[in-house]
Amino acid sequence: MLQTRNETDTAQRDAQMQRLEDLLSAARKAGADAAEAVFAESRSLSVGVRKGEVETVERDETSDLGLRVFVGRKQAVVSVSEFSKPTLDRLVERAVVMAGLAPDDPYASLADPTLLFKGPETPLDLYDDTYLSAESLQQRALDIEAGGLAAGSEALQSDAASAGYVQNMWSMLTSDGFSGGHTTSLFFQSGRFIATDPAGNMERDGEGRSVRHAADLPDVAETGRIAAERALAALGARKLASQKTTVIFDNRISKSLISQFLGAISGSAIARGSSFLKDKLGHQLFDSAVQIVDDPLRVRGLGSCLFDDEGVAVTRRALIENGVLTGWLLNTAAGKQLGMPSTGHASRGLASAPGVSTHNVTLGAGTQSIDSLMRDAGAGVIVTSMFGPSLNSDTGDWSAGASGFWFENGVIAYPVNEITVAGNLIDMFRRLVPANDLEIRGTVDAPSVLIEALSVGGK
Template identity: 80%
Template sequence: MLQTRNDTLNASADTRFERLENLLTAARKAGADACEAVFAESRSLSVGVRKGAVETVERDENSDLGLRVFVGQKQAVVSVSEFSQSTLDRLVERAVAMARLAPDDAYAGLADPSRLYKDAPVDLQLFDDTHLSAESLQQRALDIETAGLSLGNDALQSDAASTGYVQNQWSMLTSGGFRGHHQTSLFFQSGRYIATDADGNMERDGEGRSVRFASDLPDVTETGRIAAERALAALGARKIETQKASVIFDKRIAKSLISQFIGAISGTMIARGSSFLKDRLGQQLFDSSVQIIDNPLRVRGLGSCLCDDEGVAVSERAIIKDGVLNGWLLNSSAAKQLGMTTTGHASRSLANAPGVSTHNVTLSAGTETIESLMASAGKGVIVTSMFGPSVNNDTGDWSAGASGFWFENGVIAYPVNEITVAGNLIDIYSRLVPASDLEIKGTLDTPSLLVESLSVGGK
């Protein structure tokens, strides 16, 4: 049963910002030329069950504070989880001392004040204060497990089912004039099953979902059923001969290919010269029908925000437009190094300087169904699971272990496992064909993707 709470996480907004203001003042007095402080709070509860019994119950409440200081072109980052005055005094002292000993970084510094988020806050619906008790989470997990087992197949057993939620708050203050607050929630559930055939061969598969609002979670019976059906469908897997074949990457794992692309256009990788796409800016990488959009302003999006982790205002960006690479993903440091402007993609933990990450990335859907792509390809592999991917960052050569299904004459024939799929990512991107089955579920979503004539390693 869902219940609502009217209380927020422990510290009030006034208390958080007063603490951060005092910390910045102390850091400036101690010799910092510029500084930023971040305060984060988190509350979570999760329950895991297996074979009808509770296996884990985890509850966590924590608060952490991070301080980044600049002394000239030197910087240091320190974090603490205890906030007595003596601890905060030592935090400031240590951070400034570390910065003075750090090497010069010509690109270190706070974000350009003209790029900071200054508009009135917009409600992106990222926080749900719904409280789920441990008892209700336990029942939901048990119901997921029961739903899968209700398929009535003796070959099936539960591997695990889990449910839970996390609620976070994040506040940042900088000496450069930024003051921001971000509050999010995440509710999740999953089920996983083991299917065993008459010879004792086992296959595992599952289903899971994470959402911002508890009311958006799918029915637990649906989660259990889908997970169990996937495990059962994988039974009887065969090995296939090594060959060149058409490969359809199921939408569940097709995003793994695009995540390699995202990493390769990170400004930090480009600045180091260690990306296979470093010379491809403004060039045609994908078919002209392909669009890849990063939209940080999606309502209830798992990666949505109004500003990045440097306080820079964010906006929707076409990373790939009509197949052409439009730009890099930049934080302030990488932008300075490349002589460009930050794109609002800074991401950081409390104990580290900002790196780069995306928000809500989507590769556009195609016009053909999976069935249509299978029919046009004739025969090949549908990959539903990948593991151990390997990529050469300089060349884009890529490979991964995989399993899935062999199809012939446009229809699925039998499951396959213990295969390897390999190719060059630049070549793969130029030839991939998106299906029409795009679903928006996470921070990176793609439809299923067909790539013809890939190397498939088998027996």
């Protein structure tokens, strides 16, 4: 009798949970006071093409198991990718011995049982069992390439195009009774092109998307067209004189500024005292119109979940409300250090103790279009690409290499490259003005943002 994919996945999940239960029982018998076991299984396939030829075909199927044990206030984490009984016996023995030798950690423990997810299971629609063959992925990649080259410019050539998917199954069991898991999928496609001017100067740019369901992927020809147009638009870039001017960060890269903010409110950084925002809880950091929200319950969201990697139930949280910083991002350990409960932001690999991470963070859209912001500013830089960011975590001083476009009289005048943008993030946040072009595409999303009077370094 043939089994459906869902029946097969259910059988695999049951087998995973039984293995984890046996492992926790063995850990307790070996001397662990508490333990947590995680099992992850992944299968993926991707195809890359270049100039009409297949360049890469990558298929991967992995299974890994991680065990965290506690002996008093000591902890250790170990992982394996082979699951025979002798291997798992050695895993348990090694973990308990390692924990016994570890230094005391007063903040090491499983999550507070009162905070654990207990249901109901709200449908988040994170899994699509669509099967895409290597041949179909190859065709998608070729069509992306063809869509870009259809721009018809002799200055253009393909750099790479790819398509693929990943399907994951993750299960966790703890000795205090938490049991949970999730199954997710990710489908992706991208294209990158090289444009060359008569003098031989080359510019690269691209476009890509990742989604939970295959049907949500954009048209492949459109992906190619956008990527090619971006590369062509960057030709003829000029240098800029160093100056202070208005900078608009395009919505493709403005999220990097929000990521710097998220790193600075991580409970781990706050507990270490290594954050430029460590004294800013409850302070007005942004304009009162600015809202930043983390929503782990977004349907089909790339960072969505019902509980974090310690089993703590998650909820939608305003991180910035009317411009005010409302709290820190906390896992169990960071929360204990700061005398606060976990906020459901634990994130872990199988071979390490939990760190801190967000889910689906969004900087809310403003009311003005980019054209309107450019008209009001008159002149400045639109940054469309950044690289090599540098941050002083204690002061908030920030800089990054960048390229993009110079605008004057409210309209784009010409592309620019080899510039540096710099400022202090506390001052930058205070002057940040969001545009109305927010697109939900990833785990951190933001509209384009305007910031006045930034230092732009050039020739």
